[in-house]
Structure formats: structure tokens, C-alpha cells
Amino acid sequence: MRIAVVHNYTKESIKVSEKLKALLLKASFEVGKQNPEIVISVGGDGTLLSAFHRYAHLLDQVRFIGVHTGHLGFYTDWREYNIEELVTSLENDNGEYIQYPLLDVEVTYENGEKAKHFLALNESTIKRVDGTLVCDVYIKNEHFERFRGDGLCISTPTGSTGYNKSVGGAVLHPRLEALQLTEMASLNNRVFRTLSSPLVIAPDEWIKIKPIEPTNFTLTVDQLVSDEEKIEFLKFRIADERIRFAQYQHTHFWNRVEDAFLGAKKNNGN
Incomplete structure (x- = not known):
């Protein structure tokens, strides 16, 4: 071995x-x-x-x-x-072995650049570098809400105990194989409104985030950090791959x- x-x-x-x-x-x-x-x-x-x-x-x-x-x-x-x-x-x-679900992150760009794929064990976040993040949130290609705030966190069940929990998300058992979307400091008033609650997404659904102003974003995948520009949309789903623990x-x-x-x-x- x-x-x-x-x-x-x-x-x-x-x-x-x-x-x-x-x-x-x-x-x-x-x-x-x-x-x-x-x-x-x-x-x-x-x-x-x-x-x-x-x-x-x-x-x-x-x-x-x-x-x-x-x-x-x-x-x-x-x-x-x-x-x-x-x-x-x-x-x-x-x-x-025991296996846990992973997060598949797909980044598609406006300029036709080849899409990037990442795997996350814990979570992925998107944040605006120099102001409020404004983006449309879709669930399985259906528009759900327009988000305004500091950022969004998409986590796996095992990652639900990490950054997701610190921003108010729920703790999920990994056998659920679900995604969780948690808001970071969303703007909620009589003009702007989000659900302002964590969303738990079924394993056969996915989340798509489309920035309204697609420049200057920080994308994290677990502890990896990437500065991104001209993102057309990001897609998050349960990955086909699994991590296995002996x-x-x-x-x-x-x-x-x-x-x-x-x-x-x-x-x-x-």
C-alpha cells in the first residue's frame, strides 16, 4: 500500500x-x-x-x-x-471508507474564456472587492431573488460547520447531500429585499449566481482565493466526485x- x-x-x-x-x-x-x-x-x-x-x-x-x-x-x-x-x-x-459530498464550482466568463471548474470540500464564497455585491440568484435556472450585500457562501454539509455557521447558516448532516446558500450582511429595507435566511438546496438542483456588474470579485474555494473579473455567472452543484475517509x-x-x-x-x- x-x-x-x-x-x-x-x-x-x-x-x-x-x-x-x-x-x-x-x-x-x-x-x-x-x-x-x-x-x-x-x-x-x-x-x-x-x-x-x-x-x-x-x-x-x-x-x-x-x-x-x-x-x-x-x-x-x-x-x-x-x-x-x-x-x-x-x-x-x-x-x-465513509464518503462525503463535495461542491462543484463552475465559473463562466463574459469574454468567451474557457470556463473554470473547482472542487470544494467545505465551501465557496463570492464577494465584491470594492463595494456591495449585487447579483441575481437562480435555483435550477429559475430566478429566485436579487441579492445586495457583502457576499454569498455556498457550502457542503460537512462545510456547514465552518464559515457557513459563522455567517448564520445551519449545520447539516453530510448524508443529506444538499447545498446550502447563506447570505453575508444582506441589504434589507423597504426598497431592497432578500429572503435573508439560509437556503438548503436539494441534490438534484443547482444554484446559479449572475453578477449585475461583473467586475472585481473575490472568489474563494475552501482556503484558495482568486480575484476574478468579467464573470458572466457561477454555477454551484453537488459534485459527481466524493471524498473518502478510511x-x-x-x-x-x-x-x-x-x-x-x-x-x-x-x-x-x-
Whole structure:
């Protein structure tokens, strides 16, 4: 089995990565970055997002594992104290996995430039650089509303606990395979009006955003940032691809949510 180990550059992550590589080599695994079957991310969620984008072209053959070395790791199931158990699980691997939906982002330009495609594990946002974002929002090609505000966030169910939650979106279980559209500081008064509520979109539908003034936008896809001009429209849908996590020690989704957002309070006995 070929295993890639990806880490951030904190002292703790480097130390854990070196220990893990030594254990993997001792167990006769092939460790390297090229064409892996397993990708082990050592760090936090940002490290796993980087690993996902590095190997997004191999999603049909690769499974991911997260080893947590920071303060909060929503996608990580393992810690330094049980990486020996992780290696044992790899030795007894039977190919099992749990998979999560991804977001397909398509950007179409006014000037006929070839459309761009991106995959997001968490979310994609569009924001106006130098003023209010004004755009028409379509659901499955039907006009829904004209949005005015700071920006829009389109998230996956697993990404619903990230930036989406911080701007008022709902937390969705990943088995729903739905998209969520959440507004950022929308303008609502007697002249301008939006729904001003998160929208949960069915898996067979899609969202299209058409800017009214198609210049100077910042598009984010997870932690990747791109400055865009002359966008004709953006289309968001559930991707055909899925991300797969090796299912050796996989924490239940609601346990992750509870641990991430309520754990400290529970531990204080409140």
C-alpha cells in the first residue's frame, strides 16, 4: 500500500509526521507523495483541506485519514498517542471508507474564456472587492431573488460547520447531500429585499449566481482565493466526485459537532 503523509510546519506536526513515517516504514508500507492509496494529514482541518486539493485529481483511488495536532480538528480522528493503533489498522485494512459530498464550482466568463471548474470540500464564497455585491440568484435556472450585500457562501454539509455557521447558516448532516446558500450582511429595507435566511438546496438542483456588474470579485474555494473579473455567472452543484475517509476509527458526525462547539461547556459541568 502506498501512503502519503502531508503535514503543516508546526513543531508538533513535524514531530508526529516523522514518528508516523518511521512506524509505516517499519511495517513495510511504501511512503511517498506520488499516486498514493492513502493520504494521512497531520495537523488540523486546514492541513487536510490542503491535502484534499493536492490529490483532488485522484479521488477515485485515494482515501484520507486525519491526525490531529492542533486545537480543533473537525476532519481528524487520530492523535499522537494512538498512531501505533492507526498503523495496525492500516495493516489490517479491508478497504472500508465513509464518503462525503463535495461542491462543484463552475465559473463562466463574459469574454468567451474557457470556463473554470473547482472542487470544494467545505465551501465557496463570492464577494465584491470594492463595494456591495449585487447579483441575481437562480435555483435550477429559475430566478429566485436579487441579492445586495457583502457576499454569498455556498457550502457542503460537512462545510456547514465552518464559515457557513459563522455567517448564520445551519449545520447539516453530510448524508443529506444538499447545498446550502447563506447570505453575508444582506441589504434589507423597504426598497431592497432578500429572503435573508439560509437556503438548503436539494441534490438534484443547482444554484446559479449572475453578477449585475461583473467586475472585481473575490472568489474563494475552501482556503484558495482568486480575484476574478468579467464573470458572466457561477454555477454551484453537488459534485459527481466524493471524498473518502478510511473508516478505521471514524467519529460520528454529531459527536464531532458536540465536541467542537459544546465540549468545553460540558466539561465544565454546565
